[in-house]
Amino acid sequence: MNVLTSPEAMTAWASERHGDRIGLVPTMGFLHDGHVSLMKRLRLEVDHLVVSIYVNPLQFGEGEDLAVYPRDLPGDLKRCKEAGVDAVFAPEELYPQGFQTSVSVHDLSQGLCGDRRPGHFEGVCTVVARLFGLTRCTTAIFGEKDFQQLTVLRRMTRDLALPVRIVPGELIRDIDGVALSSRNKYLSDPQRLQARTLHHALYAMRDAFQDGVVGVAELVAVGAQILNVDSLDYLTIADADSLAPLATVDRPARALVAGNVGKTRLIDNIAIGPDFPWT
Amino acid sequence: MNVLTSPEAMTAWASERHGDRIGLVPTMGFLHDGHVSLMKRLRLEVDHLVVSIYVNPLQFGEGEDLAVYPRDLPGDLKRCKEAGVDAVFAPEELYPQGFQTSVSVHDLSQGLCGDRRPGHFEGVCTVVARLFGLTRCTTAIFGEKDFQQLTVLRRMTRDLALPVRIVPGELIRDIDGVALSSRNKYLSDPQRLQARTLHHALYAMRDAFQDGVVGVAELVAVGAQILNVDSLDYLTIADADSLAPLATVDRPARALVAGNVGKTRLIDNIAIGPDFPWT
Numbered sequence: 427m428n429v430l431t432s433p434e435a436m437t438a439w440a441s442e443r444h445g446d447r448i449g450l451v452p453t454m455g456f457l458h459d460g461h462v463s464l465m466k467r468l469r470l471e472v473d474h475l476v477v478s479i480y481v482n483p484l485q486f487g488e489g490e491d492l493a494v495y496p497r498d499l500p501g502d503l504k505r506c507k508e509a510g511v512d513a514v515f516a517p518e519e520l521y522p523q524g525f526q527t528s529v530s531v532h533d534l535s536q537g538l539c540g541d542r543r544p545g546h547f548e549g550v551c552t553v554v555a556r557l558f559g560l561t562r563c564t565t566a567i568f569g570e571k572d573f574q575q576l577t578v579l580r581r582m583t584r585d586l587a588l589p590v591r592i593v594p595g596e597l598i599r600d601i602d603g604v605a606l607s608s609r610n611k612y613l614s615d616p617q618r619l620q621a622r623t624l625h626h627a628l629y630a631m632r633d634a635f636q637d638g639v640v641g642v643a644e645l646v647a648v649g650a651q652i653l654n655v656d657s658l659d660y661l662t663i664a665d666a667d668s669l670a671p672l673a674t675v676d677r678p679a680r681a682l683v684a685g686n687v688g689k690t691r692l693i694d695n696i697a698i699g700p701d702f703p704w705t
Numbered sequence: 706m707n708v709l710t711s712p713e714a715m716t717a718w719a720s721e722r723h724g725d726r727i728g729l730v731p732t733m734g735f736l737h738d739g740h741v742s743l744m745k746r747l748r749l750e751v752d753h754l755v756v757s758i759y760v761n762p763l764q765f766g767e768g769e770d771l772a773v774y775p776r777d778l779p780g781d782l783k784r785c786k787e788a789g790v791d792a793v794f795a796p797e798e799l800y801p802q803g804f805q806t807s808v809s810v811h812d813l814s815q816g817l818c819g820d821r822r823p824g825h826f827e828g829v830c831t832v833v834a835r836l837f838g839l840t841r842c843t844t845a846i847f848g849e850k851d852f853q854q855l856t857v858l859r860r861m862t863r864d865l866a867l868p869v870r871i872v873p874g875e876l877i878r879d880i881d882g883v884a885l886s887s888r889n890k891y892l893s894d895p896q897r898l899q900a901r902t903l904h905h906a907l908y909a910m911r912d913a914f915q916d917g918v919v920g921v922a923e924l925v926a927v928g929a930q931i932l933n934v935d936s937l938d939y940l941t942i943a944d945a946d947s948l949a950p951l952a953t954v955d956r957p958a959r960a961l962v963a964g965n966v967g968k969t970r971l972i973d974n975i976a977i978g979p980d981f982p983w984t
Contacts, residue, residue, distance in 0.1 A: 433866065530807050531805055532805045556865050581805065585835065586831075586838050
């Protein structure tokens with residue numbers, strides 16, 4: 427497994443493999459089974475598998491946890507090697523001197539997490555566009571856990587005609603059902619119990635839908651009764667493609683929740699109704 | 706010569722030539738000898754030469770000449786064929802349904818033409834990023850006439866690590882020295898005489914520099930005495946790389962001018978001192 431620590435080394439590596447299928451799993455490190463599942467999924471579809479590890483300052487807002495974001499490069503490299511990764515791109519500096527470019531996806535970056543984290547998706551789009559360029563990847567995978575992020579990046583890729591196929595990766599849950607996240611390590615035992623109410627609420631909403639309830643207000647009320655967080659950002663059901671709010675579930679939809687347990691921000695989501703036909 | 710009228714057709718054409726060197730000359734049509742010189746220059750460096758013709762609404766501001774921008778597709782196709790172009794990409798619609806992405810280069814888009822045309826360079830960056838994606842070009846050429854645009858696009862390409870080499874194309878002048886521009890057709894005979902004062906001013910500034918004057922205020926005064934426009938946007942000397950204003954010409958610099966003759970906005974520029982080492 428190659429470990430590449432500069433943009434130049436990454437691009438040189440990719441150029442040597444020009445014409446082959448290169449897959450990219452972009453991460454901020456502190457890798458867990460959710461990341462590994464993305465690697466294993468993409469491994470099957472490409473000739474060369476690249477994992478990037480970079481805690482991207484552009485996507486953190488003021489007062490967010492950039493400085494204390496958990497890191498463990500030796501552990502990450504071990505997990506990558508076990509997953510059959512060909513190259514880890516772990517640069518100290520990702521951006522060139524004088525860097526001043528940004529990429530924005532306007533409407534889809536509004537609402538949901540975009541309201542709570544202004545500039546976040548612009549930071550995500552910008553880093554991902556640059557990672558696509560540096561790695562020369564032909565396919566990239568993004569987990570459905572960050573559902574709005576996945577939607578925004580699909581839109582960016584389509585709008586700029588980037589030569590990259592976007593694959594959605596399944597959301598992976600721990601044995602107690604909590605969606606895997608690098609931030610779960612912050613949770614105390616009682617907070618972990620609170621964290622479980624996120625997916626309990628979402629599953630109850632899906633069950634109610636399957637029992638015939640289609641009004642979003644009613645479905646959200648079902649989830650809200652169960653949810654136990656210290657502050658709620660949103661609990662909602664949106665169009666699975668446009669993320670527009672729905673009044674009635676009459677098309678592929680997604681139930682989404684975000685909130686804080688203590689100081690830790692958690693998100694989760696689930697398909698409601700037929701799954702959205704990616705492609 | 707192929708004429709491709711949809712993004713899908715363009716990308717299909719490019720995909721069939723994957724691995725070859727594809728060159729792109731992005732234009733808004735109404736092609737003149739300046740464009741042809743870009744084609745001929747790039748023709749030597751690539752296997753397949755593509756010219757795009759698209760009047761991009763995103764880069765026109767309110768009150769600008771989008772609706773009346775001159776067009777002549779039959780004449781353009783003839784010129785392309787004569788210049789050995791392999792494919793003309795002339796889509797009616799360039800952007801997909803639901804398009805909502807933009808690319809910005811922040812500092813370099815401020816000042817000079819950016820002050821007069823807010824949003825202009827964002828529109829340019831966005832369309833060029835999409836054209837790079839659709840045409841899968843490996844090299845693209847931009848004329849030095851739009852010097853700020855060239856600088857902005859070099860920065861975008863570097864910052865997003867786009868797999869495209871940017872080649873600067875020489876500014877081409879008419880027999881009377883006026884920089885070639887599709888907008889020159891708007892000029893009456895007396896206005897044409899005024900237009901000549903743009904390059905007269907710039908050449909006088911360069912001559913004064915070569916005679917030993919290095920103060921930018923003095924050099925600009927030399928040009929200002931000659932310049933005869935109806936309204937002046939700027940006459941200045943800037944760092945050739947960063948476009949930062951200079952007080953003294955102590956590095957590769959560019960003298961730049963923009964102003965209106967009647968309703969027609971004209972720009973021109975010239976190297977002052979050593980040429981900037983591109984690459």
